[in-house]
Amino acid sequence: MMMRLAVLSVLPLAAVISASPAPTSNTGDSLSSFTLPNINTNYKSRAAAIDVKRKGWLYGGYPIGGAFYPTGDLANETISKQQAQWFPVVVEHAKLIAEESIAALAGIIATGNFSTLDDYTKTYVNQWNMSLPRGPMLGMLTNYTDDRLFSMMRLSATPYKIQRVQRHDKLLFPVVNAPSITGGLSLRDLQTRGRLFSTDFSHLKVPKSDLPPSGKYGAGCQAYFYVDQSGDFLPLAVKPIVKGREKSALVYTPEDEPADWLLAKMLLNQNDGYHSTWAHVGQSHSVAEITFLAAIRSLSNDHPVMGILNRNLSGESADFERNYYRSEFKKRGLIDSSFGPKLKSFPFYEDTSVVTEAVRDFMETFINSYYPNDRAVTHDIELQAWQRETAAARVYDFPRINTRQAIADVLTHQVYLSVIVSNVMSTNGIHLNSMSLPFAPAGFLQPIPSKKGLTEKDLMSFMPTPEGAVWQVSTYVVGHRPMWRDTNETISHLFDDETFLAKTNPKTRAAATKFKDTMMNFSVEVRARTFDEEGLNRGMPFLWDALDPNYAPYWGVI
Ligand SMILES: *[C@@H]1O[C@H](CO)[C@@H](O)[C@H](O)[C@H]1NC(C)=O
Numbered sequence: 001m002m003m004r005l006a007v008l009s010v011l012p013l014a015a016v017i018s019a020s021p022a023p024t025s026n027t028g029d030s031l032s033s034f035t036l037p038n039i040n041t042n043y044k045s046r047a048a049a050i051d052v053k054r055k056g057w058l059y060g061g062y063p064i065g066g067a068f069y070p071t072g073d074l075a076n077e078t079i080s081k082q083q084a085q086w087f088p089v090v091v092e093h094a095k096l097i098a099e100e101s102i103a104a105l106a107g108i109i110a111t112g113n114f115s116t117l118d119d120y121t122k123t124y125v126n127q128w129n130m131s132l133p134r135g136p137m138l139g140m141l142t143n144y145t146d147d148r149l150f151s152m153m154r155l156s157a158t159p160y161k162i163q164r165v166q167r168h169d170k171l172l173f174p175v176v177n178a179p180s181i182t183g184g185l186s187l188r189d190l191q192t193r194g195r196l197f198s199t200d201f202s203h204l205k206v207p208k209s210d211l212p213p214s215g216k217y218g219a220g221c222q223a224y225f226y227v228d229q230s231g232d233f234l235p236l237a238v239k240p241i242v243k244g245r246e247k248s249a250l251v252y253t254p255e256d257e258p259a260d261w262l263l264a265k266m267l268l269n270q271n272d273g274y275h276s277t278w279a280h281v282g283q284s285h286s287v288a289e290i291t292f293l294a295a296i297r298s299l300s301n302d303h304p305v306m307g308i309l310n311r312n313l314s315g316e317s318a319d320f321e322r323n324y325y326r327s328e329f330k331k332r333g334l335i336d337s338s339f340g341p342k343l344k345s346f347p348f349y350e351d352t353s354v355v356t357e358a359v360r361d362f363m364e365t366f367i368n369s370y371y372p373n374d375r376a377v378t379h380d381i382e383l384q385a386w387q388r389e390t391a392a393a394r395v396y397d398f399p400r401i402n403t404r405q406a407i408a409d410v411l412t413h414q415v416y417l418s419v420i421v422s423n424v425m426s427t428n429g430i431h432l433n434s435m436s437l438p439f440a441p442a443g444f445l446q447p448i449p450s451k452k453g454l455t456e457k458d459l460m461s462f463m464p465t466p467e468g469a470v471w472q473v474s475t476y477v478v479g480h481r482p483m484w485r486d487t488n489e490t491i492s493h494l495f496d497d498e499t500f501l502a503k504t505n506p507k508t509r510a511a512a513t514k515f516k517d518t519m520m521n522f523s524v525e526v527r528a529r530t531f532d533e534e535g536l537n538r539g540m541p542f543l544w545d546a547l548d549p550n551y552a553p554y555w556g557v558i
């Protein structure tokens with residue numbers, strides 16, 4: 001049985017959250033099969049074993065603030081056993097990255113540094129052979145000036161901030177030239193037709209001393225996107241806001257000179273990259289882990305749900321039920337919207353649905369195989385104790401567990417958090433798209449301009465030096481696990497654990513086999529994706545494959 005907890009590890013180049021596998025020796029597996037608690041038979045020894053866990057797994061501080069983190073003798077023992085396993089892997093990876101950084105920097109300098117934006121491909125080509133062997137996602141290096149790459153990133157790589165502007169929402173800022181961009185529609189027209197989308201990072205307009213260490217200058221951007229007549233999802237405007245200069249903030253649009261517009265797009269990329277870096281902790285690790293800790297303190301290790309959580313788990317943490325992916329994306333008007341046109345292509349949602357609904361299929365079969373009806377769920381004293389314990393654990397918005405569907409949904413969400421959110425925002429995402437060069441420099445070397453009129457040469461003076469470029473790659477690849485591609489660490493193998501399956505039942509084992517087949521097939525589909533005759537894949541000029549189930553790890557790595 002595997003279990004993973006995120007642990008803060010300070011690496012040479014970045015402070016990151018990491019986590020890793022380890023057998024749990026102290027879970028005291030006693031039976032050969034999972035069983036539900038039955039208060040009519042002798043429950044004493046089972047209750048006593050739970051009590052031991054309650055004393056050994058306590059609520060402590062999270063390494064970087066936020067939700068509780070496990071402490072206590074049993075927790076510490078498990079954490080240090082896990083560290084003994086994952087830390088060498090992280091050290092090894094960091095050593096490799098350090099060596100490859102030296103080669104990458106030498107390579108860039110040997111070819112004369114960066115004179116043009118396209119020169120930034122030198123940062124990747126024939127470099128990082130071990131730590132980033134496939135480079136950024138296909139298209140990121142060649143198609144970054146295409147506006148559809150910029151807009152469609154919001155519906156794939158960075159889908160967590162964009163929302164449809166509702167009929168009565170207050171507009172963020174005016175765009176006077178909107179009609180000439182959209183073929184006649186003003187901002188208001190787009191809004192009333194449900195075709196306007198926005199994203200708002202104005203809270204990131206911090207003075208430079210508060211910026212991430214990678215960059216010296218940045219801005220907090222607000223931006224609009226829209227669905228045009230043909231259904232394409234396109235950028236309309238970006239407004240970078242600098243603290244102290246709010247009133248004179250410029251609004252950039254696709255009608256600006258290419259270098260000005262590119263600068264604005266890069267500034268929004270910085271915001272999204274920064275958001276992913278930190279939000280994945282609060283939105284993924286913290287929520288899944290604190291829920292897990294509450295379960296350790298409430299469920300017997302012989303309980304089937306504890307079995308699945310052990311397999312599946314690895315802080316301020318986000319709400320639980322309100323962030324079930326379908327409701328969360330619906331709330332932002334991106335799916336099932338009764339207002340405005342349906343998105344023609346929504347790659348994040350399409351891939352996430354395949355994986356998450358396959359997980360839900362498994363969970364439903366698993367739960368139904370143990371609980372004959374909803375009553376059995378409400379009568380399970382351990383499950384109900386877990387529900388109550390989530391309050392003490394400060395899991396926000398944990399649902400009542402009074403139906404079989406409710407518990408299957410909880411378990412599905414746990415996997416979604418660790419597998420999907422974490423891969424898209426971190427492990428298989430950020431360094432491959434929303435933080436890849438040249439389109440997404442982590443910071444700029446020049447102050448944000450107060451007027452337009454940049455040339456490409458001017459823009460180059462904002463861009464990272466060779467050292468800065470190498471710093472950026474090496475910082476973000478810390479969370480990448482290319483060595484796990486096609487191994488049993490990937491999503492396809494989520495339920496592929498003999499120890500776990502042996503304690504379940506034939507229906508659960510059949511569901512696990514089906515899940516694996518479904519994922520294997522999906523991987524084939526993802527890998528077969530190509531650019532069509534227009535140079536697009538699902539409307540995007542890049543190939544987004546963060547959720548290839550034979551590449552993405554099945555647990556939250558970083
Ligand atoms: C567990 O580890 C934490 C953090 O290192 C420490 O503060 C705490 O005292 C430890 N508790 C026990 C019971 O060992």
Ligand SMILES: *[C@@H]1O[C@H](CO)[C@@H](O)[C@H](O)[C@H]1NC(C)=O
Pocket residue numbers: 109112113465466467
């Ligand atoms: C290239 O960059 C390196 C490292 O920043 C610097 O030492 C060197 O002078 C640069 N060379 C040129 C030709 O600009």
Ligand SMILES: *[C@@H]1O[C@H](CO)[C@@H](O)[C@H](O)[C@H]1NC(C)=O
Pocket residue numbers: 103104126127128129
């Ligand atoms: C990476 O691999 C390529 C292709 O095999 C090779 O040409 C290149 O020299 C390697 N790069 C380094 C830094 O070893």
Ligand SMILES: *[C@@H]1O[C@H](CO)[C@@H](O)[C@H](O)[C@H]1NC(C)=O
Pocket residue numbers: 487488496497498
């Ligand atoms: C996963 O694969 C590794 C390497 O092939 C193997 O040593 C290990 O036993 C496998 N683990 C499981 C649970 O199958």
Ligand SMILES: *[C@@H]1O[C@H](CO)[C@@H](O)[C@H](O)[C@H]1NC(C)=O
Pocket residue numbers: 514517518521
């Ligand atoms: C996987 O693909 C194969 C070949 O197309 C098909 O026969 C099989 O039914 C698929 N399995 C699942 C679980 O979808």
Ligand SMILES: *[C@@H]1O[C@H](CO)[C@@H](O)[C@H](O)[C@H]1NC(C)=O
Pocket residue numbers: 138139142143146531534535536541542
């Ligand atoms: C995007 O890049 C790929 C590979 O470099 C290329 O085949 C495709 O035509 C490009 N698409 C566009 C729209 O330029």
